[in-house]
Each structure stands twice: as structure tokens, then as C-alpha cells.
Amino acid sequence: MTMQRDPGTIDWQQQPIRIASDVKVWPVRETGEPIYRIEIPATHQFFRVGLPEYTFLSALDGHRTIAQACGLVTARMGRAAPSSSQCESIARWLIDHQLAHFADAPSPRRERSDEASPTNAKQPKSIWSRWNPFWIKMPIPGASSLLQQLSRGLGFVFSTPMLFMGVLIIAAALFGLSSRWSEFLAGASSIFDPSNWAWLLFTAIGLKLVHELGHAIACHRSGGSVREAGLVWVLMTPLAYVDVSSCWRLPSRWSRIGVAAAGMFVEGLVASLAIAGWLLCEDEMIRWWCHHVILTAGLSTILFNANVLMRFDGYFMLSDLIDVPNLATEANQSVRQLTRRWFLGDASWTSSHTGWRRSAVFVYGVAAFAWRVLVCVSLAIAASTMFGGAGVVLSILGIWMWWGKPFVTWLDSMRSLWDTQPLQVCRGVMLGAIAMAMFGWMLVAMPVPSSVRVPVVVQYDPDSVIRAGAEGFLTELLVNEGDGVQAGDLLAKIENRELRQRIAELEIAQKQNDIRLRKAIESREESERLILLDNRQAVLEKLTTLRKQSDQLHILASQTGRVIADDLRSKLNTYIGEGDVLMIVAAETDKEVLAVINQAQVDDVRRQIGQPVRLVAPGRQTFWAELDQLQPRASDRVPNASLAATHGGPLAVRVEDASNDESSNDDRLGETTIDTMRLLQPHFRGVLKLPEDEARRLPAGLRLEAHFGWHQAPIAKRLNVWFQNAMAEASQATR
Incomplete structure (x- = not known):
């Protein structure tokens, strides 16, 4: 022995x-x-x-x-x-x-x-360090042998012809998705709807299995092997993983980069098929599921797999590209050395890299540390919002699991340093406390300015809208689109035979009542005379009302201007309801800007009443207007269809059956679909007045972005409000 x-x-x-x-x-x-x-x-x-x-x-x-x-x-x-x-x-x-x-x-x-x-x-990890609620790793026994068998039959997926074809499929799918990007974004808030989380969970599990299968196939095809496979739970969300560390044996870094990118490539192919289904299929259930697949694949790729600041695919690709194998370790060491120099006065600095790599490693270390802090804070806020009090406890536990060990290690190093350099420790503790206090203040209390931006649309003044004052059939149009008219000119005629018949009947009834009244006066029947006088007054009031409606059958121009309408002649000989928009008669200067303001922005916008506001067009051209008024109550009605996401606008809406609702008086463009739309959250409306020169430059219907100064709020509050709003929009979208 x-x-x-x-x-x-x-x-x-x-x-x-x-x-x-x-x-x-x-x-x-x-x-x-x-x-x-x-x-x-x-x-x-x-x-x-x-x-x-x-x-x-x-x-x-x-x-x-x-x-x-x-x-x-x-x-x-x-x-x-x-x-x-x-x-x-x-x-x-x-x-x-x-x-x-x-x-x-x-x-x-x-x-x-x-x-x-x-x-x-010799020193196994404790159960507390293994079961971090933010990161729980669960290997699956026998998974590596199964993946080896699957890789033998599916290795052709990464052949050169298949790779070329796959890139073309992904490019075509992205091009198709970009053509309907607004419609896709309109449903993206559903990811925050709790009723969809189960479907998203199963979709994520399936996508990650396909993703990691791609890594395994590429690894075996390149000559490597899979050591183990399983699940990693990130805040109770499963992410599959495979250990392809054997890729270190591969002599070519491009082969290693290929293995790292294989999962994203396969997941991109699945997402491309889902895009095709969402674009081409008419079945709403299939389109809903495809939308979830696209959304899950896109978010997971951007936030995790392609993110170089986390130790997933993007990190290993970057590590090989810049030829720094232990990038995270060396970056952390570089940050620690800088921290020791600042806080402890330790001027020593050792690095195995020179030139641009030395700077790149240090910048990566700082960025990775900032990302970890952001993720930790975001997950804590998400857990607290989603799970209430239990989420707060979970957040505290997760933060301790994530940062507790480095903190204990730091305490041990400070204890050892105290024996030899107590002044350095005092300096480090003092400067560290100041830095932590400043960071906490910056996160929780320091107001961070951000521009208050509101979607707006140029529209004609409401007084320029010509509406039908009575219902009936439009039998005659005396103007065409683009004609110039004067105030009082006759524009169109509406025929309502029922209205004219009722007027004729009331006129006969009035004459009959007058005859009976004269007889009652002659016979000196006082009681009957009083009754007939009341009847006469009632008939006169009805006649007055109906004659006013009859006068409305002749549509007159309310002001001087030009006739503006879409396909005006198509309305001829059609039934027109009372209040329906027929046309607009306006001059080039009869325009205003309608703003739709989120509830979180209304206080900042209200302070700008009477102040000039900058308007930015899609081509970054700048215009100016003055905020004239702000409605005191919020509404979920869509004031202008061009602002809705279904029409390419920025506002997320839901579509409902509003066939029995009255016509919206806010529909400036006369679009019938506006009554079926509802904003996911109530918004306030504001009106901005345009100077004459700006009104001539801006065409009606143009969407712009209004800048209402700056909003001051700390980072933590912004994250909390954003997450709560996302949850609220998701719940509203499913009603």
C-alpha cells in the first residue's frame, strides 16, 4: 500500500x-x-x-x-x-x-x-451552492449516448450544401417577417400574459432540445464527443445544455466556432419554418403557435445564446475569434487587478496579453460584470412582481447564492491582508463603502433623464369634417375630390322619403288641429281650446325638429377649402347614416396634430401645455407645434386608425366585435374598422396646434414622434414600471 x-x-x-x-x-x-x-x-x-x-x-x-x-x-x-x-x-x-x-x-x-x-x-459543493434558484443544473443520465446515436443519422444537416440552403431559408424568412413587422410586434406582448406561460414553457423546452441537438451533431461531425447533457433552470425556466468541451481537441478554431454556432443555426431553421407558417397559414391557432415559436426563438437567441457576456454560444465564438481561450477568467482577473489598484492601492498589474487584446479583455470584464448586475436586478424585480412576497424571498436567496461566495472570498482575502497591511484594508473598506453607497443611490434614487416621446399623427381640424346631418340615400354629388368650394356651397343631396312623409303628415295634422281650435274658440269651449293649444305646440316642435333634419339633407360646405375624400363617388346611391363622414373641406392650413399619450407620460406632457413641442418625421426632419390642450380622462378608443399597430402604427391594440356600438366621432378619416379596435391600455389625447407654415409642409395622415422634454426616474423604478406595464398589457390583450 x-x-x-x-x-x-x-x-x-x-x-x-x-x-x-x-x-x-x-x-x-x-x-x-x-x-x-x-x-x-x-x-x-x-x-x-x-x-x-x-x-x-x-x-x-x-x-x-x-x-x-x-x-x-x-x-x-x-x-x-x-x-x-x-x-x-x-x-x-x-x-x-x-x-x-x-x-x-x-x-x-x-x-x-x-x-x-x-x-x-475533496471539497464537494454544498446543497445551497448547487441549488441556486437563479441557476439549477440537472444532468440527464444516458443522454450523451442517445445524442451520439442521433448524430450518426443527422450529420448531413451540417454538410456544405445543407448549410448554404439553411442560410438562404433563414434570410428569406427574415425578409418575409420584416414586411409584416408591425403586425408581429403587436402580438409580442403576449409573452407577459400568465395564461401563455405554460405554452411558452413547452415551446422553450422543445426549441432548446433542438438547439442543443444541433451542438451535439456538429460536435460529433467535427470529431468531438458529448460528455453529458441535461437541463439548466434559470429562474424556473428550463434551458437544455450539452457539454461539448471536447471541442478543445479540435485544432481549427473555425471548427470550434462552427460547433458553437450550430445550435443557433438549427434553431434559426425552426424559427424560419414558424415564420413561414405564420405568414402563409390562415388557421388562427397555428398562427398563434408559430408566433410563440418565433418569439421564443428570437428572445432566447438574443438574450442568451448570441450574448457574448454570458457563457453560452456567443461567448465561446468571441473567445475563439479574438484568440483568448480563457476570456471570462482573464477578464475577471483584469477587473480584480484594477479594483485592487483603485481600492487597495496595489500598483501591480500582470497580463498575459499585450496590445489590443489586453484592452479588449479588460473591456469585456467590465461589460460582463455590468451585465451580471443588470441580470441580477432584473430577475429580482421580475420575481418580486410575478410571485409577490415569495418572489422577494426568492430574489434575496438568489442574490446571495450568486454573490455570496465572492463576498465571502473577499472577506477572507481582507482578513489575510489585515495581518500585513491594515492600512490598505481600511482604505479598501472605506472606498468600497462609498462606491456601494453611490451605486445603490444611482440604482434606486438617482434620476436618470430620458426623452418623453409620444406617437402623433397629423389630421385635419375636426370642424373641417363634413358629416351627414340626417340619414338617407345619397342621391346627388355636386363636387368631386380636389374641387375648391366656398362656405355655404351645396355639396351633396340626401333623399329620405320617410322623413318628408312624416313632415307632410305633421303639416296636415297641424292644419286639422287649427280648424278644430277655431271651432273651440267660436263655441267658447275653454277646456277643449287649452287641449288643442297644447297639441298645436307639440306638433310645431316636432315639425321644427323634422324640418331641421330635412334641411340637413342638403349638405353645405362649412368653410372655404378643398374637397378631400377617398373614393367619394363610391358613396353615391348608398345609404348614409346620421353622423357618417362624407368628406373633408379644408384649406392647407386647417390641420392639427393628435397625440396619444401613455398614462406614465401624462404628467410630463401636461407640463408642456402652451410650450413649443418638437416633432420628428421618419426621415429625421424636424417640425414644431404648440401643445394646446390635454383631455382630462384616458380612453381605450383608438382616435386614429393610422396609429394602430394593425395599420403600421406604434400602438398595440386588440380587435373586438363592436358591431352594435355607435359610430366613433373621433374617426377623422372615416375608417369603419376603428370601432372594432381598443388600446391595450387607456391613453390620454392631446391636441397640438400647427403654425401656418408648418401646416403647409405636413401632409394629413403623416405619423410623427413628438418630444415632450425629459422624464426623470431612477433605473430600478423604470425596470419595475416597465415590467408591470408589460404584464398589464398582456392581461388586457387576452380579454
Whole structure:
């Protein structure tokens, strides 16, 4: 039985060491320099060393001592060789990571481990660190062998012809989706509807299975293998994963990038098929499901897989592209060194990179840290909003799991540093407290300005709208579109025989009543006279009302201007309801701007009443108007159809059956579909007056964006309000 040696009691320089027989080493080039990668196949652990370290470990044959191997390396490399102390450190590192063993000891016993370091077998993670509610990893036994069998039959998916065809399919699908982008966005808020979460969950599981299958197929096709596969739960949302760390064996970085991009490619193909279904299928259920597939695939790709700040596909692709294999580790080390310089006054700075890579690694570290903070805060706000009090507890627990270990490590390092440099610790604690206080104030209390932008549309003045004052058939049109008219000109005639018949009957009834009244006066029948007088007054009132309606059968111009209408002649000989829009008679200056204001913006907009407001057209051309009035109550009615998402506008709406509703008096353009639309959230309306020169430049129906100054609110409040509004819109969309 071989005794376990105590590393602190042996003379390392006189010990012969042998590299473990199952260790594999192969050369690669990184940043133009030779690098050697080391793998322990049994545990799928990977390491990398430079040329001096490799030269030293290649001299460890089990017969030479460390001192002899160091002398041999010095003879070979001269000044580039590692020193005696460095060789001893390398030997210790080899023993600690079970890459080598003492010559008189057996080879290390390999045990399959999920961790990157063999020391984890001695210090297993606690259940609290394993079950972080923000990140729970669950391997599935036997999944790797199943994926290997599937990869044999599906390897053709990543052949060159299939890759070329897939890129064309994805490009065509994106082009088709862009043509109906507004309609797609109108339903995107459904992702926040709790009633859809179960479907989104199943869709996400299916997509991630396909995504990770793509990684597995590409890995096997490139000559690698899948170590394990399973699920990672991020805030109780399952994301499938496969361990394709064997790609480190691939000599070409482009092959590794291909494996990293394979999942997004396959998921893009599935999303492309869903886009085709959403564009071409008429069945609402299929279109609804396809919309969810597109939405889930797009969000997961943007937020997770293609995000270089998280250790998913995009990260590994970036790491290979810039030739920095341990990008996250080196970036974190770079940030820690800068933190020590700022807070502790430690001026030492070591980096294995030079030139632009050194700056890129540091920038990546700062960006990744900021992203982790943003994700942590966002998930905490989402959990608190979705699950109430339980979400608050879950958020606190998750934040501790995520940041607790680094915090404890920092405390240990400060405790050790206190023994030698107490002034540095005091400086670090003081500056750190100030920095944390400033960060908390910036997040919770510091107002961050943002431009208050409101969708607006140019329309003709409401007084210029010509409506039918009475119902009937439009029998005569005396003007055409574009004709100039004067105030009082006759524009059209409406025929209502029933109205004229009722007037004639009332006139006869009036005459009969007058005859009877004269007889009652002659006969001096006072009671009958009083009754007939009342009847006469009632008939006169009815006649007056009906004659006014009869006068409305002749449509007159209310002001001087030009006739504006869409397909005016199509209304001839059709039935016209009272209040229906026939045309608009307006001059070029008879225009106003209608603003539809979100409830969260109304206070900021109200302060701008009487002030000039900047209007920005789609081509970034600027116009000016003055906010004249703001309605005191919000409404879910769509004031102008061109602002609705179904008509290419920015406002999300839902469509309902409003066949029995009265016609909307706010429909400036006379569109019949406006009564079937409702805003997902009530909005306020504002009216902006245009100067004459601006009114001539702006055509009616043009959508613009009005800038009403700046809104001041802290970041945490903005995130909370945004999430609550998204949840409210989703619930309204399903009513």
C-alpha cells in the first residue's frame, strides 16, 4: 500500500515525477504563439501551458528528478527556460491537478466529476451552492449516448450544401417577417400574459432540445464527443445544455466556432419554418403557435445564446475569434487587478496579453460584470412582481447564492491582508463603502433623464369634417375630390322619403288641429281650446325638429377649402347614416396634430401645455407645434386608425366585435374598422396646434414622434414600471 505524501515535508527538487499515462497533450497556436493543451479524457478536464512549461513536463519521464529536468530544459532553452523555483511550482501544479504522479506512486485514480478541478472531490459543493434558484443544473443520465446515436443519422444537416440552403431559408424568412413587422410586434406582448406561460414553457423546452441537438451533431461531425447533457433552470425556466468541451481537441478554431454556432443555426431553421407558417397559414391557432415559436426563438437567441457576456454560444465564438481561450477568467482577473489598484492601492498589474487584446479583455470584464448586475436586478424585480412576497424571498436567496461566495472570498482575502497591511484594508473598506453607497443611490434614487416621446399623427381640424346631418340615400354629388368650394356651397343631396312623409303628415295634422281650435274658440269651449293649444305646440316642435333634419339633407360646405375624400363617388346611391363622414373641406392650413399619450407620460406632457413641442418625421426632419390642450380622462378608443399597430402604427391594440356600438366621432378619416379596435391600455389625447407654415409642409395622415422634454426616474423604478406595464398589457390583450 502506497502512503500518501505530505507535500510540505518532501524535497521537491530531488523527486522524480512521471506524467500520468492517460494524459493527452497536443499543440495549437494562440495569438501567433505555440500553446499546448492538456486533457484528462476520463474526466474531460482541459488545461493549457506555454512552450517553457511543456518543455519541462516533457522531460519528466519518471527517472529524472525535478532538478535534473530543470537543468535539461535550461540547456535546451537558455534564458527562456523557467527558473528552479518555477519548475518546482509547475511540478506542484501537475501533482495537484492529477496530471502527474511521483515515480514510486501509482497513476491517479480517475473519477468522473462535473467540476473543472479535481480538488472538488475533496471539497464537494454544498446543497445551497448547487441549488441556486437563479441557476439549477440537472444532468440527464444516458443522454450523451442517445445524442451520439442521433448524430450518426443527422450529420448531413451540417454538410456544405445543407448549410448554404439553411442560410438562404433563414434570410428569406427574415425578409418575409420584416414586411409584416408591425403586425408581429403587436402580438409580442403576449409573452407577459400568465395564461401563455405554460405554452411558452413547452415551446422553450422543445426549441432548446433542438438547439442543443444541433451542438451535439456538429460536435460529433467535427470529431468531438458529448460528455453529458441535461437541463439548466434559470429562474424556473428550463434551458437544455450539452457539454461539448471536447471541442478543445479540435485544432481549427473555425471548427470550434462552427460547433458553437450550430445550435443557433438549427434553431434559426425552426424559427424560419414558424415564420413561414405564420405568414402563409390562415388557421388562427397555428398562427398563434408559430408566433410563440418565433418569439421564443428570437428572445432566447438574443438574450442568451448570441450574448457574448454570458457563457453560452456567443461567448465561446468571441473567445475563439479574438484568440483568448480563457476570456471570462482573464477578464475577471483584469477587473480584480484594477479594483485592487483603485481600492487597495496595489500598483501591480500582470497580463498575459499585450496590445489590443489586453484592452479588449479588460473591456469585456467590465461589460460582463455590468451585465451580471443588470441580470441580477432584473430577475429580482421580475420575481418580486410575478410571485409577490415569495418572489422577494426568492430574489434575496438568489442574490446571495450568486454573490455570496465572492463576498465571502473577499472577506477572507481582507482578513489575510489585515495581518500585513491594515492600512490598505481600511482604505479598501472605506472606498468600497462609498462606491456601494453611490451605486445603490444611482440604482434606486438617482434620476436618470430620458426623452418623453409620444406617437402623433397629423389630421385635419375636426370642424373641417363634413358629416351627414340626417340619414338617407345619397342621391346627388355636386363636387368631386380636389374641387375648391366656398362656405355655404351645396355639396351633396340626401333623399329620405320617410322623413318628408312624416313632415307632410305633421303639416296636415297641424292644419286639422287649427280648424278644430277655431271651432273651440267660436263655441267658447275653454277646456277643449287649452287641449288643442297644447297639441298645436307639440306638433310645431316636432315639425321644427323634422324640418331641421330635412334641411340637413342638403349638405353645405362649412368653410372655404378643398374637397378631400377617398373614393367619394363610391358613396353615391348608398345609404348614409346620421353622423357618417362624407368628406373633408379644408384649406392647407386647417390641420392639427393628435397625440396619444401613455398614462406614465401624462404628467410630463401636461407640463408642456402652451410650450413649443418638437416633432420628428421618419426621415429625421424636424417640425414644431404648440401643445394646446390635454383631455382630462384616458380612453381605450383608438382616435386614429393610422396609429394602430394593425395599420403600421406604434400602438398595440386588440380587435373586438363592436358591431352594435355607435359610430366613433373621433374617426377623422372615416375608417369603419376603428370601432372594432381598443388600446391595450387607456391613453390620454392631446391636441397640438400647427403654425401656418408648418401646416403647409405636413401632409394629413403623416405619423410623427413628438418630444415632450425629459422624464426623470431612477433605473430600478423604470425596470419595475416597465415590467408591470408589460404584464398589464398582456392581461388586457387576452380579454
